[in-house]
Amino acid sequence: MKHSGERIVAAMSGGVDSTVAAALLVREGREVIGVTLQLQSCDEVTTERSCCSAAATSRAGGVASRLGIPHYVLDFRKEFENEVLRHTWAEYSRGRTPNPCVICNEKIKFGLLFEFARSVGAGKIATGHYARTEKAPGGSVFLQRGLFSPKDQSYFLFSVPESRLSSVVFPVGGLSKDRVRSISKELGFVEEISESQDACFAVRGKSYSELLRRRFGAPANPGKVIGPDGTVVGRHDGIHKFTVGQGRKLGIALGEKCWVKSIDPETACVYITTESGDLLSRGLTASVVKWNGGCDREGPLECLIQVRYRQAAVRGTVEFPTQGIVKVQFQNPIRAVAPGQAVVFYDGDRVLGGGWIESSY
Amino acid sequence: MPKIYFDNNATTRLDASVFEEMLPFLRDNYGNPSSLHSFGREARRALDNARAHVANLIGAEPGEIVFTSGGTEADNQAIIGTVDIIGKPGGRIITSAVEHQAVLNSCQHLQNKGYRTTLLPVDREGRIKLADLDKALDNDAVLVSIMYANNETGSIQPVEEAASIAKSRGILFHCDGVQAAGRLPIDVRKLGVDLFSLSSHKINGPKGSGALFVRRGILAPVLIHGGHHEQRRRAGTENVASIVGFGEACRLAKQRLDETARNCATLRDRLEKRIIEEVQPAVLNSCRGICLPNTLNVSFPGVDGQFLAINLDLMGIAVSTGSACHAESREPSYVLKAMGRSDDEASSCIRFSLGRENTIEEVDAVVLALKELVRSLRAT
Numbered sequence: 001m002k003h004s005g006e007r008i009v010a011a012m013s014g015g016v017d018s019t020v021a022a023a024l025l026v027r028e029g030r031e032v033i034g035v036t037l038q039l040q041s042c043d044e045v046t047t048e049r050s051c052c053s054a055a056a057t058s059r060a061g062g063v064a065s066r067l068g069i070p071h072y073v074l075d076f077r078k079e080f081e082n083e084v085l086r087h088t089w090a091e092y093s094r095g096r097t098p099n100p101c102v103i104c105n106e107k108i109k110f111g112l113l114f115e116f117a118r119s120v121g122a123g124k125i126a127t128g129h130y131a132r133t134e135k136a137p138g139g140s141v142f143l144q145r146g147l148f149s150p151k152d153q154s155y156f157l158f159s160v161p162e163s164r165l166s167s168v169v170f171p172v173g174g175l176s177k178d179r180v181r182s183i184s185k186e187l188g189f190v191e192e193i194s195e196s197q198d199a200c201f202a203v204r205g206k207s208y209s210e211l212l213r214r215r216f217g218a219p220a221n222p223g224k225v226i227g228p229d230g231t232v233v234g235r236h237d238g239i240h241k242f243t244v245g246q247g248r249k250l251g252i253a254l255g256e257k258c259w260v261k262s263i264d265p266e267t268a269c270v271y272i273t274t275e276s277g278d279l280l281s282r283g284l285t286a287s288v289v290k291w292n293g294g295c296d297r298e299g300p301l302e303c304l305i306q307v308r309y310r311q312a313a314v315r316g317t318v319e320f321p322t323q324g325i326v327k328v329q330f331q332n333p334i335r336a337v338a339p340g341q342a343v344v345f346y347d348g349d350r351v352l353g354g355g356w357i358e359s360s361y
Numbered sequence: 362m363p364k365i366y367f368d369n370n371a372t373t374r375l376d377a378s379v380f381e382e383m384l385p386f387l388r389d390n391y392g393n394p395s396s397l398h399s400f401g402r403e404a405r406r407a408l409d410n411a412r413a414h415v416a417n418l419i420g421a422e423p424g425e426i427v428f429t430s431g432g433t434e435a436d437n438q439a440i441i442g443t444v445d446i447i448g449k450p451g452g453r454i455i456t457s458a459v460e461h462q463a464v465l466n467s468c469q470h471l472q473n474k475g476y477r478t479t480l481l482p483v484d485r486e487g488r489i490k491l492a493d494l495d496k497a498l499d500n501d502a503v504l505v506s507i508m509y510a511n512n513e514t515g516s517i518q519p520v521e522e523a524a525s526i527a528k529s530r531g532i533l534f535h536c537d538g539v540q541a542a543g544r545l546p547i548d549v550r551k552l553g554v555d556l557f558s559l560s561s562h563k564i565n566g567p568k569g570s571g572a573l574f575v576r577r578g579i580l581a582p583v584l585i586h587g588g589h590h591e592q593r594r595r596a597g598t599e600n601v602a603s604i605v606g607f608g609e610a611c612r613l614a615k616q617r618l619d620e621t622a623r624n625c626a627t628l629r630d631r632l633e634k635r636i637i638e639e640v641q642p643a644v645l646n647s648c649r650g651i652c653l654p655n656t657l658n659v660s661f662p663g664v665d666g667q668f669l670a671i672n673l674d675l676m677g678i679a680v681s682t683g684s685a686c687h688a689e690s691r692e693p694s695y696v697l698k699a700m701g702r703s704d705d706e707a708s709s710c711i712r713f714s715l716g717r718e719n720t721i722e723e724v725d726a727v728v729l730a731l732k733e734l735v736r737s738l739r740a741t
Contacts, residue, residue, distance in 0.1 A: 033675070072671050119668045119738055120675055 003031035007122040008169065010034050011109060012064060012071070014056030016189075018128030019063045020180045021171040023187050025126055026067045033120060034064035034071040037108065039080040063189065076112055083107040088201075089216050092209040092240035095263035096340025100201050101156045110160040110168065124167045129153045132173040133165050134350065141165040142292060143351040148176040155309045158344045158354035159289050209240040223268025225252050228275070239263050242270050245279055245336025259336075280333035281360035283316070286326050286343045291353035304346040305330060307337050307357065313346055326355060364677040365723045369563075370512050370540060370656060370714035371681055375606070376565035382609040383567065386602035394599050395590060404601050411608025418611040419538070419557060420548035421574050427581070427594045428604050431571035432539035432560030434584065436463035436506075438573050438595070439535040439556040442582025443504050444471055447533075452503035453477040457489050457518070458699040460508050464537055468506075477501065486648045487516030487700050494523055498530050505534045509541035513683050513696040513712055514647040515656025517541070524553040533579065539563060539571070543614035544622065544653060555579050561603065565717070566610030570603040621717045625655035628715050628724050633657050635728045640735050644706055646697055655715040660697075660706040664738045669711060672734050678727055681712050 010022040012034045025032045036057050057073055064071030084104045091098035109127060117125050130146030131154040141162055146152040160168070172180050201208055213220060220238030227233035234252035236242070241249075246260040254274060261273040273279065284307070299320075304313035305328060316330040328343065337360035344354035366374070386407060392400030394408045412423040429435045444452060454468050458480045468478040479497045481489045489507065498505075505527040510517045520536050527534040535556035541547060542557075543564030549557050557574035561567055575581045575594065587596025614621070636643050636659055646658035661669065666682040673680055683694040693707035702710075713727070 070675065072667075072674075075667060115741060116668060116671075118741055120672055 003029060005030050006124065007031045007033065007120065008124045008126055009113065009117040009120065009122045010069075010126045011113060011128070012036050012060040013128070014059035014063070015128065016184050017130070017172050017180060018060075019189060020175075020183050020187070021126055021128040022063070022069070023067055023183070024171040025169070026069060032067070032069045032126075033122060034060065034067070034069050035113070035116065036060040036071070036073050037113065038073050038075045038077060039084075039104075039108070040077060066188075074113070074116060076108055079112055080104070080108060083111075085212060085215070089209075089212040089218065089240075091340045092212060093218060093221065093265075094340075095221075095239040095242065095265040095268075097243040097338035098340050099156075099342050102159055102342050105157055106159045106161075110157075110164050114164060114167070124169055126169040126171055128172055129157060129170050130173055131157050131170050132349075133168060133170065135166075140292065144173075145346070145349040145351075146170075146172075147174045148179075151177050153309075154346075154351050155306055155342065155344050158342060158351055161290070162292065207241055210238070213238070213240055221265070221268045223270065225250070226269050226271045227254065228258075228273050228278075233272070236270055239265060239268050239270060244338040276335075279335050281330070281335075281337040282333050283327065283329040284337050284343060284357050284360040286328065286355035286357050288324050288326050288353065288355040290355070292351070301352075303352055304348075305334075306344045306346065307334055308341055318345060362677055362726075364679065365719075365727060366679045367713045367715060367719065367723075367727060368679045368681050369716035370515075370653075370712065372562045372568065373565045373716050374718065375567055376610060376613060378613065379566055379606045379609045383602045383606040386605050390601075392601075394601060395588070404599075407601060407605050407608075408599055411604045411611075414608040414612040414615075415559065415572050416574075418547070418615050419542055419559070419574060420550050421557075422577065424592075425549075425574050425577055427573045427575055427591050428599055428607075429571045429573055429595055430569060430600065431562070432461075432537070432558050433463040433571075435539075435558035435560075435571050435573040436461065436535075436537055437467050438582055438584035439558060440464065440467040440504065440506055441471065442584045443533055443535070443556070444476060446580050446582055447503045449501070449503050451475060451477060451501060453479060453497075453499065453501040454504050454506065455479045455481065455494065455497045455502055456506040457481045457483060457508070459483050459487055459511055459513075459516070459696045460506065461512055461537055461539065464506055464508070481507075483516075483699050485701050486651070487511055487514050487646075487696070488518055488651070489523070491519060491522055491526060494526055498527070498532060502530070502532050505532055506537065507534075508537040508539075509547070510538075510545070510653045510656075511696060512540050513694055514658045514700070515540075515653030515714075516647060517545075517651045517653065520554065521552050524555075528553055540653060540656075543611060543618070544625075544655060546618060549574055549576070556582070561607035561610055564610050564614045567603045567606040569600050570607040572607070617717065622654045624717065625715045625719075628719055628721060629655060629657050629713075631721065632713060632715075632724045632728065633659075635724070636731065639728060640731050644702075646700065646702065646706075646710060657713045657715075658697075658710055659713070660702065660710040661735050662705055662709055664709045664735055666709045666711055668738055669709075669734060672738070673711075673727075673730060676730055678730055680727075681714075682710060683712060 008030050010032050012018045012022055061071050084100050088098045088100045130151040132144040134142045134144050145154045222237045224232045225234040225236055242260050242263055256274050258272045258274045261271045261278050263270050301318045305316045306313040314330050314332050319327045339357050341357050343357050345352040390403050392404040394404040412426045415426050416423045472478050481493045483489055507518050507523050509520055524534040533555045536554045537558045539560040542559040555576045560571040581594040585596045590596050644660040670682045693704050697707040
């Protein structure tokens with residue numbers, strides 16, 4: 001078959017988005033090599049929706065064969081364990097709320113997969129993320145929100161280095177979910193294919209952080225649960241089981257609704273509150289991992305701020321007091337700002353940069 | 362460039378004459394071998410004919426051959442069926458750490474049901490030590506299962522000696538001969554085994570058939586229960602066309618045994634020599650001499666075996682990183698790990714398995730591709 005353009009590696013999870021992404025490239029006449037990443041062992045895979053499940057892998061293989069492209073399963077389990085799971089546990093063990101998807105994108109999907117692509121002479125990789133890239137005058141490449149905002153996944157991609165972004169294609173980034181579904185139907189993929197993003201880390205009815213703790217044979221960090229008045233209202237068997245803003249499975253009964261306000265990893269104390277207003281923060285500090293055009297910024301900058309996936313970005317001001325640290329003030333308070341989560345800064349749809357939340361106030 | 366197939370331990374091309382033999386049984390001769398009428402008799406005759414060819418390949422009597430759906434079923438039947446018959450609670454199965462998954466997972470299944478398993482270690486060449494076997498044979502032992510030749514490395518086990526040790530203790534001996542039957546001269550009498558598994562598609566026969574040799578005089582293990590087929594040793598209407606093909610493949614294999622082995626060995630030796638000399642550093646995982654003549658397993662330290670195999674595939678060269686039956690998980694090969702190879706060596710290995718159709722030109726083309734790819738993969 002005659003192909004146009006250079007060879008491209010398409011990450012295929014077996015889900016509808018990456019299926020359509022690969023199909024669109026094939027339709028364009030590109031030479032596409034489909035790959036599915038095996039990140040966890042079949043027997044430890046958690047949910048059917050997970051992108052690593054055996055069923056999804058074989059679905060991806062089936063899709064590839066119908067598209068007439070080669071398909072390979074790349075075993076990155078060891079790297080996933082070392083780069084993503086270890087970090088995730090380290091964060092939980094410090095009472096923080098990790099975001100493994102961001103790390104996985106940075107290290108695995110837009111890291112190792114690039115090495116594979118290079119090895120097979122492919123200059124670009126494609127994924128089914130709802131995000132776009134934009135070439136700015138001067139040659140730099142920016143990450144942008146997906147055009148269809150309800151599905152936008154740019155939040156999970158903020159830390160992908162700029163040098164990589166120029167070699168990434170997001171074929172569904174300019175489409176709506178409905179359009180993706182209808183293309184999938186047009187292509188004859190009638191069977192129910194669901195979404196996989198974010199499902200690698202979900203376990204039905206089980207505490208993921210507890211599974212990680214057992215996996216690494218790490219000790220738990222048990223301690224006290226401190227009530228709103230500063231008295232001990234209970235005990236817990238590990239700070240890794242808590243996250244800021246959590247309102248369920250606290251293991252205590254105060255007779256009224258309560259939430260985790262903060263976690264102190266030093267004393268292993270989990271502080272709870274019965275005032276939902278206590279969960280509101282006016283600002284945060286974060287360690288910056290990426291800022292477009294370099295981190296050496298001066299002066300306060302006004303932009304849009306997002307502290308978790310599926311949160312409407314709020315307006316605020318970013319200051320750069322010292323190298324690698326940002327101080328952020330929100331115009332309107334945000335609820336449950338959790339250390340360990342990513343904060344991402346936007347100018348309209350364009351991703352300016354982002355970092356890891358260290359504290360909130 | 363025409364494609365090159367160096368993955369004959371995964372499966373082989375259906376021989377043209379095997380295909381011709383099968384055709385009538387896919388068209389007009391559709392009888393059930395168990396039927397009393399002419400259609401049935403015709404199928405029965407074909408089945409008997411095939412049985413004679415399979416038996417002849419390994420020096421057995423036709424009545425000792427039980428047709429199965431393949432090597433995996435034969436292994437399951439030998440292990441699970443035997444343990445079932447002996448019915449000794451907590452009984453022990455002794456096998457090796459480098460067996461095919463069909464054997465290892467049958468043992469695992471039994472272990473989950475309260476039986477016990479001993480995995481004999483292997484040396485750097487992939488062979489068990491007879492002294493280890495001797496030690497492992499305690500009063501609870503009910504079955505020994507040792508493969509003839511390893512699918513990943515081609516290493517050949519001391520089956521005759523092992524079987525004789527088991528026999529001296531009155532313990533049944535099974536041998537997974539899937540990679541060996543039709544590639545090496547096999548005589549089950551000389552080997553002294555009680556049970557021996559064969560597969561059709563490894564020797565240019567069709568997929569979907571295999572056989573278990575069950576020595577006359579032992580109680581036949583049964584896995585699949587139902588009608589009186591195969592003398593009640595394997596229920597279910599026989600896969601006549603596939604079995605006919607299997608029989609013909611065995612006849613041809615026997616006829617061509619020396620020629621095929623010689624040709625494969627010549628090519629394998631050339632491939633090995635050129636790789637060792639020209640694609641350094643390369644670590645040989647299969648040994649010379651006591652090895653399948655067609656199998657070469659090499660590690661290229663510093664190179665990811667899966668990247669290398671994929672790149673070869675994109676160039677039209679089919680090899681594997683290990684067992685095709687183990688492909689879902691590309692864990693560093695448990696076979697190579699058991700042979701004392703490091704994680705890096707085990708995850709950088711490539712298995713080349715040759716067949717009767719391969720040529721010297723193909724060997725040279727593969728070496729050329731390897732040199733180029735290994736250099737560029739090492740550079741990244």
